[in-house]
Amino acid sequence: MAEPALVPFDQRQGSIWYNGRIVDWRDARLHVMSHGLHYASCVFEGIRSYNGKVYKMGEHYQRFHESARLLDFTIPHSVAELEAATIELLAKNSLSDAYIRPVAWRGSEQMAIAADKTTIHVAIIVWDFGPYFGSRLQGIRLQLSRWRRPSAESAPCKSKAAGLYTICTLAKHEAQRAGFDDALMLDYRGLVAESTGSNIFLVIDGALHTPCPDCFLDGITRRKLIELAKQDGMQVFERAISLDDCDKAQEVFLTGTAAEVTLVRQIDDKSYTEKTITMRLAKLYDQEVRPQ
């Protein structure tokens, strides 16, 4: 059955925070001669609010600032200003369970590799958002990607930089075309890295194992999950993870702001049927983001 046509994002209704002002959704435009568009001088964040409370807003906006610094530019609004803008915007759009997308990019004063005289633009967009993977607790299927995460010498891999998502989109498209939900990406060494938009954990003999985040984002959800698992008495190993480890694992799951805790039920043709520990951690994470 054909999916219902979605309203394109630029034709939706609501309000957007744009360079310090709240504007009508459809007026939040930029010129085609924007450096961010041509040269990917652009960073962004992905944040969620639950029951009207923004989860880890300060940490996300600090990472936003750090992402820009790694791309050699400075966001011209403090973390506190961005936090206040987000609260105002959620109220203005009457949203309590939302996805929040801050984005910052270089403007149009220069159209060349060098761009240090460009103005930095910042927008915050909020929209209604449910689970990223509809079947997050039933389990998703990952395809091993041919695309690999670059080394820290080859890319600013600690930045949530738009350009780094080029290979994620390619990997995700290939996986989806082959009937999978997402891709599992190795790093430049051939070690397990992450999926296209979330971190990965393995459960091996009751302990958690997750790759060291030395060439990809050390996700805010990843760090929280490690903390929750340790508090729950589990052993957690951050270490080099190989595909052999994935074969040995009894359970696999992903973590991320959008993905939350998402069970993985298959990687290529290897199936995982266990899910007890993943369900337990997913519950702890749900209680963390939606405290009663």
Ligand code: PMP
């Ligand atoms: N890796 C990538 C490539 C991502 O896009 C994300 C989502 N920001 C993550 C990991 C998870 O990060 P977080 O838990 O901070 O959302």
